[in-house]
Amino acid sequence: MRLSKKTEIMVGIFVLLGAISVILLALNVSNLSNFSAEKTYQIKAYFDNIGGLRTRAKVSMSGVKIGRVSHITYHPERGQAEVTLTLNPKFKLSTDTQASIYTAGLLGEQYISLEPGAEDDVLTTGNIITLTQSAMVLEEIIGKVMVNLTSK
Amino acid sequence: MILDWLQNMGKSSLNFFRKIGQFSLFLFHLLSGLNYLFFRPRLLIKEIYSVGVLSLLIIIFSGLFVGMVLSLLGYVTLVDFGAEGSLGVLVSLSLVRELGPVLTALLFSGRAGSALTAEIGLMKATEQLASMEMMAVDPMKRIIAPRFIAGIFSLPILTAIFILVGIYSSFLVGSLWLGVDEGSFWSQMQSKVEFQHDLVNGFIKSFVFGIVVTGIAVFQGYTATPTSAGVSEATTRSVVHSALAILGLDFILTSIMFGL
Numbered sequence: 001m002r003l004s005k006k007t008e009i010m011v012g013i014f015v016l017l018g019a020i021s022v023i024l025l026a027l028n029v030s031n032l033s034n035f036s037a038e039k040t041y042q043i044k045a046y047f048d049n050i051g052g053l054r055t056r057a058k059v060s061m062s063g064v065k066i067g068r069v070s071h072i073t074y075h076p077e078r079g080q081a082e083v084t085l086t087l088n089p090k091f092k093l094s095t096d097t098q099a100s101i102y103t104a105g106l107l108g109e110q111y112i113s114l115e116p117g118a119e120d121d122v123l124t125t126g127n128i129i130t131l132t133q134s135a136m137v138l139e140e141i142i143g144k145v146m147v148n149l150t151s152k
Numbered sequence: 153m154i155l156d157w158l159q160n161m162g163k164s165s166l167n168f169f170r171k172i173g174q175f176s177l178f179l180f181h182l183l184s185g186l187n188y189l190f191f192r193p194r195l196l197i198k199e200i201y202s203v204g205v206l207s208l209l210i211i212i213f214s215g216l217f218v219g220m221v222l223s224l225l226g227y228v229t230l231v232d233f234g235a236e237g238s239l240g241v242l243v244s245l246s247l248v249r250e251l252g253p254v255l256t257a258l259l260f261s262g263r264a265g266s267a268l269t270a271e272i273g274l275m276k277a278t279e280q281l282a283s284m285e286m287m288a289v290d291p292m293k294r295i296i297a298p299r300f301i302a303g304i305f306s307l308p309i310l311t312a313i314f315i316l317v318g319i320y321s322s323f324l325v326g327s328l329w330l331g332v333d334e335g336s337f338w339s340q341m342q343s344k345v346e347f348q349h350d351l352v353n354g355f356i357k358s359f360v361f362g363i364v365v366t367g368i369a370v371f372q373g374y375t376a377t378p379t380s381a382g383v384s385e386a387t388t389r390s391v392v393h394s395a396l397a398i399l400g401l402d403f404i405l406t407s408i409m410f411g412l
Contacts, residue, residue, distance in 0.1 A: 007197065007198065007201045008197060010201055010205045011197050011201050011204075013205075014200065014201075014204055014205045014208065014306075014309065017208075017309070018309030018310075018312050018313060021309075021312035021313045021315070021316040022312045024316055025248075025312060025315060025316055025319075025351060026347055026351065028338070029244050029248070029341060029342065029345050030345045030346060030347040030350065030351050031342050031343060031344075031345065031346055031347065056346070056349070058343075065343070
C-alpha cells in the first residue's frame with residue numbers, strides 16, 4: 001500500500017508533538033526537575049501527636065524544602081506515631097536535629113520543620129530523630145486555657 | 153401478566169450477558185490478530201493519521217478554551233482568600249488529573265470513535281467485509297486491528313497536547329489579564345504537581361480510556377445491523393456507550409488513584 005508523503009510527515013509531526021508535550025509537562029509542570037530521580041535517604045521520627053500531618057507533606061530546614069513525609073503509621077510499643085521522612089542526600093543532618101510539626105499559615109497544611117543541631121555525626125538511613133515536638137492541636141490549647149481560667 | 157414481566161426481564165438479562173460474551177470474543181479475536189501489524193506498519197500509520205492527526209485541531213482549541221475558562225473561574229474564588237498565587241496549582245491539578253484525560257476522551261469518542269463505527273458499519277452494510285473474507289483476508293486483522301491500535305496510541309498523545317495547551321492558555325489569561333504573579337504561578341504548580349502521582353496516573357487513565365473508546369467504537373461498527381438505519385443506530389450507541397463508560401470508569405480510577 002502506498003501512502004502519500006504528506007500523511008507520513010503529518011503522523012511524524014503528531015508523534016513529535018506528543019513527545020514534546022510530555023517532556024514539557026514533566027519538566028515545567030511537575031516537580032520532576034527537583035529531585036525525584038535522585039537518590040534519597042530515609043530517617044524516622046516519633047511524635048506524640050501528629051495532628052493533621054499527611055503523607056507527601058513538606059519537610060523543610062530553615063524554610064527550605066529538603067524532602068517529604070513518605071510514610072506515617074502508629075508504633076504500638078512506643079505508643080507514638082512513626083513518621084518516615086524521605087530526604088535529599090545533599091542535605092546532611094546532625095544527630096541532635098530537632099523535628100517539629102508546624103502549620104503553614106493560619107489554616108494551611110501541616111509540615112515538618114527541622115532545626116539543625118551541633119553534633120558532628122550525621123543521620124543516615126534508618127536512624128531516628130529523638131528530639132521531636134508534636135503538632136499544636138487547637139482543642140488542647142483551648143482546654144488548657146479553660147483550665148487556667150476556671151482554676152482562678 | 154407477571155409471567156410476561158418475568159419473561160421480559162429474563163430476556164433482557166440474557167441479552168446483556170450475550171453482549172458481554174460477544175464483546176469478549178471480539179476482543180480476543182482482535183488481540184490474537186495483532187501480530188499481523190508488525191508486518192504491515194503502514195496500515196497503522198494511515199489510521200493514526202485519520203484518527204489522531206485529524207483530531208488535533210479540535211483538541212487544541214478545546215484545550216485553549218478550557219484552560220482560559222478554568223483560569224477565570226478559579227481566580228474569582230481564590231482572590232477572595234488572597235490565594236490567587238495558587239491558580240497554577242488549581243488549573244494544573246484539575247487538568248492533569250481529571251479534565252485532560254476525560255474531556256479528551258469524550259471529544260475523541262465524538263470526533264474519531266463515531267467515524268470509526270460509521271466506517272466499519274458501512275463496510276459491513278456494503279459487504280466489503282464479507283468480500284474480504286472471500287479473498288481469505290481476515291477483516292479483523294486488516295480493518296479492525298489497525299484502527300484499534302491507532303486509537304489507543306493516539307489518545308494519550310492528544311491528552312498530553314490538551315493538558316499542555318490548557319495550562320499555557322490559563323497562564324496567559326492569569327498573568328496578562330488577571331495579573332497573577334508569574335513566579336508564584338509556576339513555582340507553586342511545580343511544588344504541588346508530582347510526576348509519578350499525578351502525571352503518570354493521568355496518562356494511565358487516558359490509556360484505559362483509549363482502549364475503552366476505540367474498543368466500543370470498532371465493536372459497535374462490526375456488530376452493526378447492515379442497513380442504513382442500523383449503521384446510524386450503531387454510531388449513536390458508540391458515542392453514548394463511550395461517554396457513559398468514560399465517566400463511570402473515571403470515577404472508579406479516581407477513587408483508586410487519588411482517593412484516600
